[in-house]
Amino acid sequence: MIFGPSLDAEPCLSSAFSLQESAQPVAPLILASPHSGRRYPALFLRQSRLDLLSLRRSEDAYVDLLFRAAPQLGIPLICAEFPRAYCDVNRYAWELDPGMFRERLPQGALTNTAKVRSGLGMMARIAGPGKGIYRHQLPLSEAHARIATCWLPYHEALEALIARCRARFGVCLMLDLHSMPTLPHLRLPDIVLGDLHGTSCGGEIVDGLAGMLSARNLSVGRNRPYAGGYITARHGCPSDNVHVIQVEIGRNLYLDELSLEPSPGFAAVQTTIEALLPDLVLLAQKLVKSPACVSPNL
Template sequence: MSSGLLPDPEHCVSSAFSLFDHAEPVSPLVLASPHSGRLYPDSFLRQSRLDLLSLRRSEDAYVDLLFDTAPDLGVPLLCANFPRAFCDVNRYAWELDPGMFREALPEGSLTNTAKVRSGLGMMARVAGPGRGIYRQQLSVAEAHDRVTRYWLPYHEALEAMIARCVATFGTCLLLDLHSMPVLPHLRLPDIVLGDLHGSSCAGEVVDNLARQLSAENLSTGRNRPYAGGYITARYGAPLRHVHVIQVEISRGLYLDETTVTPGAGFTALRETFRRLVPALAEVAWTLPDVSRAARHSKQQSADEQG
């Protein structure tokens, strides 16, 4: 992929993640998709009492593909390759249900959070409406393996992207990309923007993002019912120049939720986000702590290319 104006995206793939990067990103914007992984380890499938389709319904399916043109436009994109039912990087590493394991979990594990009680810790106990995943209890060594081989590499890659962005631009805007199911009993907007009720991102930046989405006829809501998860809380620190917004996209816009295949609206929505990426990059320039020197340098480069 190449725009003709920027170097080709640098594609880094591991068992844990795919990183589509640029040596010269165009703005302080970073995109990440932690829940769209669809490479299921064979060992996990053997452990599961559920079929593959049942497991796949827990994915934020194809969110990565909705934004796969962003690297062509100079915006880095990080995607988990593994599924969230196997390892959820939007949880603390040792946020686990002790009942899933034959041995005691390590000291410091979070065993009584709301997510654990609902069966959705770092290693989910259930998929879908309360359907148990595992045939039998697991060893703690299994959890340790998933932390070291999947959870940790993803977060190391994300941390490195954010650190480089801050070093280059003085600040960073991370859009943490997710999808939300259609819930018949709730009338939800097309997209919910979560900023942990104002604590993970400057309010004017969230407002600017909402305006850009509305200009594409996408209705938006704020924090209800999704205010943000572990990633939003861990990395969102406006006083340290890192702003994070969790972006929840309605699956009704682009996905057949029954078959977990791209729906009739997929191509149109992907094109919408392709058009939106330059606008999202501009939103990142409105961060209150952006480096004026970096902005001037990028503007000068754009003028020279024009």
């Protein structure tokens, strides 16, 4: 298994995402990893004042590899190829800091959200406290290009997956896969499940997933400090039989958070997830039999 980033020789990404899906999916289940991309465009690296390791600290490093067995079981797996520091698809496309650009942002841009103020819009301004990414202001064409080549293709592919899932099964469950760093001021559980406080997924589904994880000796929290982001809000619609859960996995379980190399625990976490996948299939299959039982009010 090869770990580490990939550096593009050309300034543009040749592919925005990888998608592995079966012609005969076994359940109304989709797995998505929007922040594990490791392909760093050469132009982006030239624009940045930071070294590659600093840029990589915002990655949900190797989450895609933790779930790599899913397609073998007939579970679609979509993963962004571009890094989060380059384009964050868990933000609205025009959620941007106007100070990053030479020209004025278009009307309708979200320029004063909490994420933008913290430096973490669709194009991040920082890669850690006090670590500004860019040497100079960028042309607005850079935002247009990243939306066109990364943000839109990823969301269009995700929407197509959801549509195919609903057409085949009448219902869809998507797990939006992330990792969470160790926070010195906060003791976190092993896994945090985010359902936007009960609005993006039926309660019985979240209960079922939490029970599966607890049965494997993983501590589970809900919605604190991660309730869900743009992806969860955009795609989760239980009243329309589309259920989305944001899954945050503690990096300390599988990653050396200083070097960003897999830790000795990586294989064990990967094995645990592989054993969990058949149970996820069963959880999703139950929705086909009784979709009415998972209303947003549960």
